[in-house]
Amino acid sequence: MTTRRFEFCQLRLALWLGSASLLSSPTLAEDDLAAPMDEVVVSGEFPGPGMWKVTSANAEGHVLWIVSEPPPLPKRMKWKSKDVEAVAVGAQEILRDSAVSMEPDEKIGFFRGMTLLPAMLEARRNPEDAKLKDLVPPSLYARWLVQKKLYLGRESGVESWRPLFAADKLRKAAFDDLKLREGGVVWSVIGKLAEKHKIKVTSPMLRFTIKRSEVRTKLKEFSRESLPDVECFGTMLAFTEALGDRDTQNARAHAWAVGDHEVLTQLPALPSPYLPCAMAVMSSQVAREFIPADIREQVHALWLDAAEKALAANQTTFAIVPFVKLTRTDGYLAMLRNKGYRIDAPQ
Numbered sequence: 108m109t110t111r112r113f114e115f116c117q118l119r120l121a122l123w124l125g126s127a128s129l130l131s132s133p134t135l136a137e138d139d140l141a142a143p144m145d146e147v148v149v150s151g152e153f154p155g156p157g158m159w160k161v162t163s164a165n166a167e168g169h170v171l172w173i174v175s176e177p178p179p180l181p182k183r184m185k186w187k188s189k190d191v192e193a194v195a196v197g198a199q200e201i202l203r204d205s206a207v208s209m210e211p212d213e214k215i216g217f218f219r220g221m222t223l224l225p226a227m228l229e230a231r232r233n234p235e236d237a238k239l240k241d242l243v244p245p246s247l248y249a250r251w252l253v254q255k256k257l258y259l260g261r262e263s264g265v266e267s268w269r270p271l272f273a274a275d276k277l278r279k280a281a282f283d284d285l286k287l288r289e290g291g292v293v294w295s296v297i298g299k300l301a302e303k304h305k306i307k308v309t310s311p312m313l314r315f316t317i318k319r320s321e322v323r324t325k326l327k328e329f330s331r332e333s334l335p336d337v338e339c340f341g342t343m344l345a346f347t348e349a350l351g352d353r354d355t356q357n358a359r360a361h362a363w364a365v366g367d368h369e370v371l372t373q374l375p376a377l378p379s380p381y382l383p384c385a386m387a388v389m390s391s392q393v394a395r396e397f398i399p400a401d402i403r404e405q406v407h408a409l410w411l412d413a414a415e416k417a418l419a420a421n422q423t424t425f426a427i428v429p430f431v432k433l434t435r436t437d438g439y440l441a442m443l444r445n446k447g448y449r450i451d452a453p454q
Contacts, residue, residue, distance in 0.1 A: 157453025
């Protein structure tokens, strides 16, 4: 699973239950598209992104260097930092963010998967043929129509989708149209170095399985359940609206590229729809049957455990995690600090 904040991992896990939304692409009406966002290309030699230094008195000389994956940035954005690459190449282990995997207990082949398609398609639709305008407040629906015109054009089928899946389709279309990428900026460079220099890569993974024989039944059960996904829908609208703020996006891209974390923290925070969207699905009876209620805590603890083991075992460890997950008040830096580790912020 790609390097994303845990909330995104949760959302991907949740969408697995109605994964037809992942199989479709938006149909855009050319005369309804917004003017494309100017692309930002940040290239050359920059002092950033900055790295946090984590040390422990119990492991003298051992260092965990952490670099943050940025919030959504332009696809063509390039960065090159000799300091970051030198640390990564000199590390004995590269630690990625923790993630969640949901897989059937037996492999589902192509033809078997095709037979599940009708159930998947049904899972993304509203029960009893309800429409979006009937399920969300009028103020939210008015904002939806604006965003839909910008990124989905005249497509009408999405009006029958659950708010969660309609919002996710809008997000994907916005990323495509604005030429943004969501995660992987650092890993696209560091991953190649790890492969070239044969550096150990650790990707902590919390795994769940579902019986292949039950997949169709669970999808049908899920399609009949109502979901508390209005908050997800509203937060996703705020997210796509914020992505269209060209000036702020440009400032965010430049601040990350030069390692100016003070500016990054002062810029308006991007709304984070991933947690409310994931929790909307995981509140369903189907999800509760095989996903623990404390999954968020488990995944956070999984990363912390991997970080502590790496610190104890290696002279140098290099870690990549999302910026927001690293710096928030209950994020990884706070967790490490509470465990007694010394943390030096980027200079």
